[in-house]
Amino acid sequence: MSNIPDSLHYTEEHEYVKATEDPAVFQIGITDYAQGELGDVVYVDLPKAGAKFARLDVFGTIEAVKAVSELFCPVSGQVEEVNEALEKDPGLVNSDPYGEGWMIKLRVKNLAELDQLLTAEDYSGHIGQ
Numbered sequence: 001m002s003n004i005p006d007s008l009h010y011t012e013e014h015e016y017v018k019a020t021e022d023p024a025v026f027q028i029g030i031t032d033y034a035q036g037e038l039g040d041v042v043y044v045d046l047p048k049a050g051a052k053f054a055r056l057d058v059f060g061t062i063e064a065v066k067a068v069s070e071l072f073c074p075v076s077g078q079v080e081e082v083n084e085a086l087e088k089d090p091g092l093v094n095s096d097p098y099g100e101g102w103m104i105k106l107r108v109k110n111l112a113e114l115d116q117l118l119t120a121e122d123y124s125g126h127i128g129q
Contacts, residue, residue, distance in 0.1 A: 009114055011074045014031045016097075025107050027102045027105050028105070028106055029097055030071070038064035039064045039066045041062060042064060046086065046104060049079050053106075056073065058070045059079075073106070078109070
């Protein structure tokens with residue numbers, strides 16, 4: 001059974017959105033369910049800080065032993081920070097997807113877009129748990 005924290009927002013494409021200390025900046029990564037489905041993550045291709053994305057734009061790719069998948073930006077915004085640790089250890093996505101395995105921190109352009117994301121309960125239903 002996948003870990004689905006109640007405090008996060010989710011997309012149908014298996015990304016999560018997590019609040020940070022800055023109310024306009026959110027941590028983005030893939031869910032525990034997604035990393036489990038992918039298997040061992042061997043490479044993550046992420047944008048540079050300052051890159052801007054619209055909601056559901058592809059912001060990078062994640063490569064696992066089984067497949068390569070696109071990463072979709074859950075909300076519109078500008079990348080504030082990229083998790084550089086994933087360059088050396090992409091397996092952090094597997095071992096700690098909601099913590100050390102985060103991918104980008106995004107300054108959200110329109111906070112109302114967060115209301116379009118799934119709750120933990122909605123996401124749990126989406127993946128059949």
